[in-house]
Amino acid sequence: MKHKGFSGYLYWSVPAWMFVVAETVMGNLKYMDPLCVVLNLVIYYLLYLGVFAVFRTTKVGWPILNVVLYVFALVEYFVISFRERPAMLWDVLAVRTAMTVSANYNYTITPTLVLTFVAMAVLSAWAWNCPKKMDRKLGWFKGVAIWTASSAAFFVALFQGIAPKFKLDVPMWDPVVSFENEGVVLSTMLSFKSVIAPKPEGYSVEEAEQLSELFYKEARTADGVINGGISEMMGQESEKVTPTNVICIMNESFSDLRLFNGLVDDHSFETDKPFLEFYDGLSEAPNTQKGNLYVPVFGAMTANSEYEFLTGNSCAFVPQGSIPFQFLTKPGDHSLARIFGEQGYETIAMHPY
Numbered sequence: 001m002k003h004k005g006f007s008g009y010l011y012w013s014v015p016a017w018m019f020v021v022a023e024t025v026m027g028n029l030k031y032m033d034p035l036c037v038v039l040n041l042v043i044y045y046l047l048y049l050g051v052f053a054v055f056r057t058t059k060v061g062w063p064i065l066n067v068v069l070y071v072f073a074l075v076e077y078f079v080i081s082f083r084e085r086p087a088m089l090w091d092v093l094a095v096r097t098a099m100t101v102s103a104n105y106n107y108t109i110t111p112t113l114v115l116t117f118v119a120m121a122v123l124s125a126w127a128w129n130c131p132k133k134m135d136r137k138l139g140w141f142k143g144v145a146i147w148t149a150s151s152a153a154f155f156v157a158l159f160q161g162i163a164p165k166f167k168l169d170v171p172m173w174d175p176v177v178s179f180e181n182e183g184v185v186l187s188t189m190l191s192f193k194s195v196i197a198p199k200p201e202g203y204s205v206e207e208a209e210q211l212s213e214l215f216y217k218e219a220r221t222a223d224g225v226i227n228g229g230i231s232e233m234m235g236q237e238s239e240k241v242t243p244t245n246v247i248c249i250m251n252e253s254f255s256d257l258r259l260f261n262g263l264v265d266d267h268s269f270e271t272d273k274p275f276l277e278f279y280d281g282l283s284e285a286p287n288t289q290k291g292n293l294y295v296p297v298f299g300a301m302t303a304n305s306e307y308e309f310l311t312g313n314s315c316a317f318v319p320q321g322s323i324p325f326q327f328l329t330k331p332g333d334h335s336l337a338r339i340f341g342e343q344g345y346e347t348i349a350m351h352p353y
Helices: 005-011 014-026 034-055 058-083 089-102 111-129 140-166 175-182 184-194 205-233 277-284 303-311 336-342
Strands: none
Touching (some): 014 058, 034 140, 034 184, 058 111, 303 336
């Protein structure tokens, strides 16, 4: 079936209309930069042309793609409304956790969501009932090859030229702003750059090994001083102690707020009764090592505190808002569990959630 004239133009407007539908669901249209609108449209047309090239008709592929894009925008809309952050690529790895808590939220179906759903359904029904078929002269392999080459050229231009020149990026500390200004599909594409942690400036394996050896020497010296001092206090000869059990407890809800006294004028506090007496009393014990801990998160994403504690790696070098446990760790990574395991300990982790 051939479609000419006005009908043909309507067919090729479907990707543009689905762009409007998706961004209307998100509420982004009024914030989007004109350049980002153009880039989103290019991506939408590439998606629809790719499906058209594979299926060689709009009858099946386009309605499916319509539904996928609508559901994708709908999920992002609700995720942002619940946690004020969009769902990112690495959140796919936590989908099971998300499913367990999703029932605890209230989902409000607004008139905008209803209207956009109707628009998506109409576009899908049209593509199904009045399908456009690919010209037989253009073989399947040739059509897919042309689409692949075109897509590759666009994304190379996007990541190597357009994005750096116009400073298009997804800052992980506040990705909602990028989703509003750049659109949901373009922002998702740009976030691919954050999946792989960038190499820190000036990093070298040789320098890391030298620093590691220096820290090992200092640690061995400090260990001898501490153990020797404790043994002397207890009237015993200095000897290496091999503990039967090593218990590490992370209390995520504990904080000594007295640390903030004096940091900001007129924001200090006093109490009429002493508190944390037991905690303060630990300082008097001869075998207590006490200090303040700087953590990479506040109020959420405590898995990153656990990651830093267990591995000694800093989250300063991973994409902000990401969880290294989900996509940066692999079997064999150095950690406390591995160190104790190599010394014959059985390692067990427990979490109350």
